[in-house]
Amino acid sequence: MFKTKIINNEIVLVTPPQMSLLSEFFEVDIQESIEVCDYYLDLIDKIKNDISDDIDSVGNAFNIYINKEYVGVSNEYTEESLSKIKISDFIDCLNIWKSAIKLKKGV
Numbered sequence: 001m002f003k004t005k006i007i008n009n010e011i012v013l014v015t016p017p018q019m020s021l022l023s024e025f026f027e028v029d030i031q032e033s034i035e036v037c038d039y040y041l042d043l044i045d046k047i048k049n050d051i052s053d054d055i056d057s058v059g060n061a062f063n064i065y066i067n068k069e070y071v072g073v074s075n076e077y078t079e080e081s082l083s084k085i086k087i088s089d090f091i092d093c094l095n096i097w098k099s100a101i102k103l104k105k106g107v
Contacts, residue, residue: 029059
């Protein structure tokens with residue numbers, strides 16, 4: 001369902017139009033950081049295993065809400081509505097993004 005492309009030496013998450021906020025979240029808040037990908041993967045694991053409560057957090061430009069069922073992303077500075085994605089799809093996106101970072105950096 002999701003994939004990445006390199007455009008002008010930048011990693012882009014290709015999403016359906018209704019999920020454009022998700023793509024922007026990856027580009028702006030996660031950027032090219034394997035550590036941030038791992039942070040979210042670890043956080044999701046803790047939430048799914050009842051080690052941590054649901055998370056409602058503010059990043060560089062986006063708010064993110066994570067629970068056991070889904071992840072919600074909204075833009076802090078625009079009126080764009082919340083994009084929701086199933087937790088399993090968000091995990092897939094994180095892993096795809098992480099792989100693209102490694103490929104680009106030659107890791």
